[in-house]
Amino acid sequence: MPGVNRRIPAGLVSAVVVLLIWQVVGSVGPLAGDSFATASEAIVALIGLFADSQFWVAVFETLQMAVIGFALSMVIAVPLGLLIGLSRFTYRSTKFTFDFFKVIPPIVLIPIAILVIGPSIAMGIALAVFANVFAVAIQTAYGIRDTDPTLLETMRCYRMNAFQQIRYARLPSAAAQIAVATRLAATASLIVAVVAGLVGGAPGLGRLAALYQSAGTADRTYAVVLTLGILGLVTSRLIVRLQRRAVFWSGR
Amino acid sequence: MTTAAISIRDVRMDYPTPDGVKHVLGGISYDVTEGHYVSIVGPSGVGKTTLLRLLTGLAQPTAGEIIVAGKRLSGAPEGLAVVLQDYTRSLMPWLTVERNIALPLRNEKISKANVRQRVKESLTEVGLEGSERAYPWQLSGGMQQRVSIARALAVRPRILVMDEPFASVDAQTRFDLEDLVLKVRADFGITTLMVTHDIDEATYLSDDVVVLYGKPATVSDIVSIDLAFPRSQVETRNDHRFAQMRTRIYEKVRGLS
Incomplete structure (x- = not known):
């Protein structure tokens, strides 16, 4: 059916299928009952939430934590990664520690964060920064170190100094790695911002979902989950698009 | 007496x-005459590229010295340009040709x-x-290597160093690039290795x-190619003296004589 494929995006087909399965599982299947909402109930609830200012405030707060957390991570991690990557010694000695921190899920820091910062926007931001800064720094450092030695030797033959080598070879070369890290960090920031609310009581959609759940309004809880899915999808699409523009040569 | 542009002394x-x-x-030991085009040949792994790295100042010899423009080499000399085999790795994909x-x-x-000019x-x-x-990645391999050569020419070099410059292009492009190099030679007379x-x-x-030839490598022969310029792919290569010279070099490279 080539004609159909051209008019209907493939992603939409699978989305509809998933919603249908959800609907069936929630109404006749194993999860039927009051504690679980069907797809149609969640969508109706979501439309209802559009008129609720509390919902929009939560969306804004979540985005605020995610965006600021993400931006801070980048501002800290890219220059840090650059410095680490400039020498083989600092790269090797830092990599071990950073890899260790990288795999610690930010959720385990929530008890400490609640004590030190309190359940606030600042806590969500801090957790997002912690979630990303090590991974992005290591990825940047890797990109800097991974610069093609042939390119650097060519520049040395043309008597280009260390600064010029960083500016014109190492940084652009690391850009492809930074771009990959950026995409991961953007979605991770969103997830962490939600978890901070869900588990740690920070404001935003996470806390809202927890509130709806404890109030027994499953349809609204799932409406929030749907919102998060949409936000995540839009974020990752947006980043991929920016990425293609920023490192247009990548993969050539 | 002709002057040596590069003097390699017991390196x-x-x-x-x-x-x-x-x-x-x-x-x-070898003196490169100003304006000459010198090729370094030898069996694989003999140390040709090592010698080239010394000549570009990327590495320092264990003993001996290389004199360029009256000065002992330590680092890339002024007026040096390079063309490497792997053009995709020596041109920057994030920058335009210009x-x-x-x-x-x-x-x-x-x-x-x-x-710009x-x-x-x-x-x-x-x-x-x-x-x-x-x-660069929008151009063919041969065209990319031409860009590398253009980059070399733009610095108005006194010394041009090329490492297997035509090894990564197809045969036809190779002939074209060889003739381009001869034209550059006729136009500028850059000392080339x-x-x-x-x-x-x-x-x-x-x-x-x-x-x-040898381990460690020494200069086993220096063959003067006194074939007339301008050279042509058909006539020069059909000259019986061309055949004699290439045979002599071949035997030396294979260690047959």
Whole structure:
């Protein structure tokens, strides 16, 4: 059916299928009952939430934590990664520690964060920064170190100094790695911002979902989950698009 | 008396390896005459590229010295340009052809208009006029190597060093690039050192062919190619003296004589 494929995006087909399965599982299947909402109930609830200012405030707060957390991570991690990557010694000695921190899920820091910062926007931001800064720094450092030695030797033959080598070879070369890290960090920031609310009581959609759940309004809880899915999808699409523009040569 | 543009004096190069010191170059001496085109040939792994790295100042010899313009070499000499085999790795994919060529000119105090002019002239010389705005990866392999040559010419080099410059292109493109190099030679007379494994190519392009042989490598022969310029792919290569010279070089490279 080539004609159909051209008019209907493939992603939409699978989305509809998933919603249908959800609907069936929630109404006749194993999860039927009051504690679980069907797809149609969640969508109706979501439309209802559009008129609720509390919902929009939560969306804004979540985005605020995610965006600021993400931006801070980048501002800290890219220059840090650059410095680490400039020498083989600092790269090797830092990599071990950073890899260790990288795999610690930010959720385990929530008890400490609640004590030190309190359940606030600042806590969500801090957790997002912690979630990303090590991974992005290591990825940047890797990109800097991974610069093609042939390119650097060519520049040395043309008597280009260390600064010029960083500016014109190492940084652009690391850009492809930074771009990959950026995409991961953007979605991770969103997830962490939600978890901070869900588990740690920070404001935003996470806390809202927890509130709806404890109030027994499953349809609204799932409406929030749907919102998060949409936000995540839009974020990752947006980043991929920016990425293609920023490192247009990548993969050539 | 002709002057030596580059004087290689009893250069030795050792590498430490896990199995002890490896002697790569064992006392190389050779004077490159100003304006000459010299090819360095030899069996694989003999140390041709090592010698080239010493000549570009990327590495320092264990013993001996290289004199360029009256000064002992330590680092890349002024007026050096390079063309490497792997053009995809030596051109920057994130810069346009124009900016790739202009990059080494940053160290020279010349105006933007002058830089643009030089890029334009260099591209015209290599037959790529009007390609300023393209990215290297949008061009064919042969064209990318032309960009590398244009970048080399733009710095108005006194010494041009090329490491297997035509090894990664197809046969037809190879002939075209060889003739381009002959044209550049006729136009500018830049002192050129080229490493190649292609004996025919070395004979066709050079004034002198230096054969490295042995472990550690020494100069086993210096063959003067006194074939007339301009050279042509058909006539020069059919000259019986061309055949004699290439045979002599071949036997030296294979260690047969």
